[in-house]
Amino acid sequence: MYEFEFTRPASVAEAVAALSTEDAQALGGGQTLIPTLKQRLAMPTTLVSLSGVAEMQGIRLEGDGPLVIGGAVTHAQVASGAGAYPALAALAGQIGDPAVRNRGTIGGSLANNDPAACYPAAALGSGATIVTNIRELAADDYFQGMFTTALEEGEIVVAVKFPIPDAANYQKFVQPASRFAMVGVFVARFADGVRVAVTGASEEGVFRWAEAEAALTANFTPDAISTLTVDADGMIGDIHGTKAYRAHLVNVMTRRAVSASA
Numbered sequence: 001m002y003e004f005e006f007t008r009p010a011s012v013a014e015a016v017a018a019l020s021t022e023d024a025q026a027l028g029g030g031q032t033l034i035p036t037l038k039q040r041l042a043m044p045t046t047l048v049s050l051s052g053v054a055e056m057q058g059i060r061l062e063g064d065g066p067l068v069i070g071g072a073v074t075h076a077q078v079a080s081g082a083g084a085y086p087a088l089a090a091l092a093g094q095i096g097d098p099a100v101r102n103r104g105t106i107g108g109s110l111a112n113n114d115p116a117a118c119y120p121a122a123a124l125g126s127g128a129t130i131v132t133n134i135r136e137l138a139a140d141d142y143f144q145g146m147f148t149t150a151l152e153e154g155e156i157v158v159a160v161k162f163p164i165p166d167a168a169n170y171q172k173f174v175q176p177a178s179r180f181a182m183v184g185v186f187v188a189r190f191a192d193g194v195r196v197a198v199t200g201a202s203e204e205g206v207f208r209w210a211e212a213e214a215a216l217t218a219n220f221t222p223d224a225i226s227t228l229t230v231d232a233d234g235m236i237g238d239i240h241g242t243k244a245y246r247a248h249l250v251n252v253m254t255r256r257a258v259s260a261s262a
């Protein structure tokens with residue numbers, strides 16, 4: 001690990017100011033960033049911890065929705081405090097292990113946008129809004145490919161607004177060594193249609209499965225998508241599973257999610 005300065009601001013304004021110094025970097029729960037620093041793969045001059053920023057804490061339900069979750073809220077806090085959106089709370093409770101859940105944050109996860117992470121599927125599948133220090137971004141515009149988002153340099157995820165669907169479920173096929181999703185599918189049924197978001201499978205990162213959304217909007221049953229397939233060409237192929245295997249899993253996990261939420 002290289003030497004760095006450490007600062008723990010108390011407000012978003014202070015955090016943004018601290019991040020404007022050259023080579024400063026935000027620190028959420030450190031579950032991705034600290035190992036990166038330990039391996040000397042990054043060399044920030046200053047780490048700006050977001051854990052003391054008051055505006056980035058807490059979970060609150062605005063009327064019947066959205067559910068607003070602060071960017072520094074940990075996975076464990078979402079698991080125990082997002083009862084208004086049970087599918088989201090259940091997803092948070094399946095992330096990593098207790099150490100990861102007690103430190104890792106929703107803002108850090110969405111900023112990192114790991115192609116196998118769980119929250120990107122929830123945010124995209126729910127049609128969530130990502131609130132930053134300068135703007136509000138629809139999830140459809142926010143995710144821009146593996147480890148890539150619409151965030152600009154020094155921009156921080158302050159909160160995430162989740163509309164609450166009539167029914168939803170997340171099914172995760174766990175890669176047992178890492179605990180990440182080999183394939184994870186988040187299905188959410190709203191009055192005006194169904195959204196299906198897939199993580200872990202694609203070389204492009206999280207994506208919406210449009211054909212399944214159309215079929216499930218017409219008929220919200222597992223049978224409605226039994227013959228649908230995603231193209232294996234764009235899938236991730238690695239030592240844990242071939243492209244064809246992941247493509248197959250997308251259909252299986254989507255049907256399970258529909259079955260569990262219906």
Ligand SMILES: Cc1cc2nc3c(=O)[nH]c(=O)nc-3n(C[C@H](O)[C@H](O)[C@H](O)COP(=O)(O)OP(=O)(O)OC[C@H]3O[C@@H](n4cnc5c(N)ncnc54)[C@H](O)[C@@H]3O)c2cc1C
Nearest residue numbers: 028029030031032033096104105107108111117118157179
């Ligand atoms: C063993 C292990 C298992 C895991 N399993 C899973 C899993 O099953 N599913 C899953 O989804 N994830 C999993 N993770 C990832 C974990 O959940 C963390 O969410 C993730 O590492 C990033 O969150 P963090 O708060 O730790 O961010 P950090 O590591 O602190 O930061 C990650 C990146 O985001 C930036 N950042 C942090 N917070 C913000 C913010 N609010 N705004 C803007 N930028 C920010 C940092 O500058 C850095 O670039 C696992 C991690 C580990 C180590």
